[in-house]
Amino acid sequence: xxxxxxxxxxxxxxxxxxxxxxxxxxxxxxxxxxxxxxxxxxxxxxxxxxxxxxxxxxxxxxxxxxxxxxxxxxxxxxxxxxxxxxxxxxxxxxxxxxxxxxxxxxxxxxxxxxxxxxxxxxxxxxxxxxxxxxxxxxxxxxxxxxxxxxxxxxxxxxxxxxxxxxxxxxxxxxxxxxxxxxxxxxxxxxxxxxxxxxxxxxxxxxxxxxxxxxxxxxxxxxxxxxxxxxxxxxxxxxxxxxxxxxxxxxxxxxxxxxxxxxxxxxxxxxxxxxxxxxxxxxxxxxxxxxxxxx
Amino acid sequence: xxxxxxxxxxxxxxxxxxxxxxxxxxxxxxxxxxxxxxxxxxxxxxxxxxxxxxxxxxxxxxxxxxxxxxxxxxxxxxxxxxxxxxxxxxxxxxxxxxxxxxxxxxxxxxxxxxxxxxxxxxxxxxxxxxxxxxxxxxxxxxxxxxxxxxxxxxxxxxxxxxxxxxxxxxxxxxxxxxxxxxxxxxxxxxxxxxxxxxxxxxxxxxxxxxxxxxxxxxxxxxxxxxxxxxxxxxxxxxxxxxxxxxxxxxxxxxxxxxxxxxxx
Numbered sequence: 350x351x352x353x354x355x356x357x358x359x360x361x362x363x364x365x366x367x368x369x370x371x372x373x374x375x376x377x378x379x380x381x382x383x384x385x386x387x388x389x390x391x392x393x394x395x396x397x398x399x400x401x402x403x404x405x406x407x408x409x410x411x412x413x414x415x416x417x418x419x420x421x422x423x424x425x426x427x428x429x430x431x432x433x434x435x436x437x438x439x440x441x442x443x444x445x446x447x448x449x450x451x452x453x454x455x456x457x458x459x460x461x462x463x464x465x466x467x468x469x470x471x472x473x474x475x476x477x478x479x480x481x482x483x484x485x486x487x488x489x490x491x492x493x494x495x496x497x498x499x500x501x502x503x504x505x506x507x508x509x510x511x512x513x514x515x516x517x518x519x520x521x522x523x524x525x526x527x528x529x530x531x532x533x534x535x536x537x538x539x540x541x542x543x544x545x546x547x548x549x550x551x552x553x554x555x556x557x558x559x560x561x562x563x564x565x566x567x568x569x570x571x572x573x574x575x576x577x578x579x580x581x582x583x584x585x586x587x588x589x590x591x592x593x594x595x596x597x598x599x600x601x602x603x604x605x606x607x608x609x610x611x612x613x614x615x616x617x618x619x620x621x622x623x624x625x626x627x628x629x630x631x632x633x634x635x636x637x638x639x640x641x642x643x
Numbered sequence: 644x645x646x647x648x649x650x651x652x653x654x655x656x657x658x659x660x661x662x663x664x665x666x667x668x669x670x671x672x673x674x675x676x677x678x679x680x681x682x683x684x685x686x687x688x689x690x691x692x693x694x695x696x697x698x699x700x701x702x703x704x705x706x707x708x709x710x711x712x713x714x715x716x717x718x719x720x721x722x723x724x725x726x727x728x729x730x731x732x733x734x735x736x737x738x739x740x741x742x743x744x745x746x747x748x749x750x751x752x753x754x755x756x757x758x759x760x761x762x763x764x765x766x767x768x769x770x771x772x773x774x775x776x777x778x779x780x781x782x783x784x785x786x787x788x789x790x791x792x793x794x795x796x797x798x799x800x801x802x803x804x805x806x807x808x809x810x811x812x813x814x815x816x817x818x819x820x821x822x823x824x825x826x827x828x829x830x831x832x833x834x835x836x837x838x839x840x841x842x843x844x845x846x847x848x849x850x851x852x853x854x855x856x857x858x859x860x861x862x863x864x865x866x867x868x869x870x871x872x873x874x875x876x877x878x879x880x881x882x883x884x885x886x887x888x889x890x891x892x893x894x895x896x897x898x899x900x901x902x903x904x905x906x907x
Contacts, residue, residue: 354907408856427872429856456892457857459901464827467863467886469695469806486853488872538872540853540893551907571907627849629896643898 351607351640352600353550355569356576360561360596361588373423373511374558375566377588378449378479381554383414384582391447391476395437396420397428403505405489408433410441423481425510425517426489427538431457438474445476451483452546459551477578480549482557482603484512484541484610491536500526513558542617543628545642547607554579560603561596567603611640678709679729679818683716683761684751686744687771687787688735692762695804699811706811710818730817731755736764736771737793739786745793752794757817759798760832763884765790766799767837770882789835799831803863803884827897837885839866839876847873851893861890 352358363369363376372379385391398409398420406428411417431454437446450458455478462472487495496504500519511518516527549555553575560567568590570576582588593600621628633639683693697703713719714726731751737744752758763769768789776785790796800813816824839862846852854872866880867887874887888894901907 354902427854429854429859429869429872432856432859432869435860451855453853453892454855454857456896457855457860457890459905460892460897461857461861461890463897463900463904464890465806465808466800466889467802467804467806467861467884468890469698470808471860472808488854490871538853539850543851544853551901551905572905627845628851629893641898643896 351604351611352548352569353546353555353571353642355555355571357568357570358593358600359568359570360565360591360593361556361568361583362565364587364589368418368421369564371418372421373509374564375556375561375568376421377556377566377568378481379417379421380587381479381578381582382411382417382447382449382477384585384587385447385477385578386411386414386417388581389445390578391445392443393437393441394447394449394477395430395433396449397424397430402489404492404507404510410437410443412441422509423511425512426487426492430454431461434458434475435468435471438471444474446474447477447479448475449479449481450549450552451481451486452549452551453483453540453544455480455549455551456546477574478549478552479575480552480555482548482555482559484547484606485534485537485544486541487533487536488538491538495528495533495536499532500528502526543614543621543630545611545614545618545630545640547610548603550642557603559606560593560598560600565591565596567593567600608640615639678712680712680714680727681814682714682725682728682731682751682755683719684731684733684747685717686733686735686737686748686765686790687741688762688764690734691804692734692764692802692810693732695762695802695807696810698807702811706814711814725750725754727754729756731758732761733758733765733790734761736768736787737790738784739788740776740784741781748790748794757797758790758794759800759813759828760790760796761800762805763801763803763837763882763886766801766831767835767883767885769803769837769884772883791832791835796832798825798828799834800828801831801834801837801885801889803882803886824900827895830895831889834885834889837888838883839874839878839881839887841885841888842867842874842876842891845888846891846893853893855892858887858891861886 361375363380368376368379382394393410393412396411397406400407406424408428408430437443461468465472493504506521507519509520515530517533519526553572554570556566556568570579615633618628618630619632622632714728737748760766771787774787856869858874859867859869864880864882866877868875
């Protein structure tokens, strides 16, 4: 199962015009975290908030919908959100914490919950993990370098960044630029190349643009908690949905990309094992399902 | 009782596909089994580990009275000689210049079924790794090492201190013979030379770091910052407990257990 265990797959978007305007795709992360906060399902959320440098996010504990809104939109670089979960529990005294996490961050959180060796009373305070799809990530200097040097535009002028149709897109006030994704591969962080998870398989629910039309997101609900929160937000009219069967390009594309990531990175894992480098995952020959996330 | 502990530990978050009968059976077996005899041995540590154990308020009383027998332990049991026991929780590193500690440790090893390095001082040496002797009241006490340097250890439960939850989970797993859950603790027995710099050496240098921030979250002394998406160690604050590397999702990966716990 290349998409992990899920209950339901839907195409969805926020019905809030303000969220639609500034969000990356369907605004699902922003809409869900705001809804969970308003409904007191969570007391606060760790998000990738704006920092001093444009496009260089810092993890932030958002206590209001406005702070969640301020963190909307994808930043294609590292924001160590897991770091700030403990601060949310200790300094902010939150009992129910929500967060947005890429697959590796979700893995860090879930491992901590199953084996909280040195982490005291944080595991039980994680109330909602909204996972986002992730193929790879860029260190900030990498991102800045290929945008300013390869694409010839200063990051400060960029209003939105996007990945789609095999290209990395940059939108400024008066132009839209793109470079083929393969030209960005040399800038990825290397640790991403052994990752077997494209769709945040261990989140409460996962979302991302792939599979849905522009302005919409594909949502996979996973745990009971994730499924229930999503359904409540739909019922409250904050999120509208369409069956995946009715949208293009559809779930097939998400499955295709997930499979491609797993196959490519399992090969990297096998190569590392062959030369004796450490890696926490098994060689394909030792696995029942060569595409499983372990 | 078992159900209460499971509930406390959040072990019943997923809908069970097996019938209720099997769960009752587990409970029955747990109740029929003789109570494991547990000893607590205090070597060179600060008592923080056993304090963390006692933070399991909700289950502590039934755990101590119904599920286990505490047969040995300073301040806990009025007994001077070391009895036979099933599980020995050993807190603190062992001082090579302290013949009494060495003797007690060796004797416990002979009398205990399972020896657990309880807390990072016993498991990795932790803070006592910095000792160089010359201090009051015992200037000759200079060399403190993880207990696995001196005796065979079966399980390591690092942490400075280990969280109340991991202690409860481990005790329950040991009582139920859940060896799958304990496997990482068996593997960690060999991890005796820990340091915050392991993140750089074993994760970043090995092209495994993804900048998730789990290490910095887990650090119990705030010795870690995240800079440019990578952990940055303030070695003045590092106590060499090993927790950052142990919690890193790229050091070892317990997928089976996570799937069980999340129902995914």
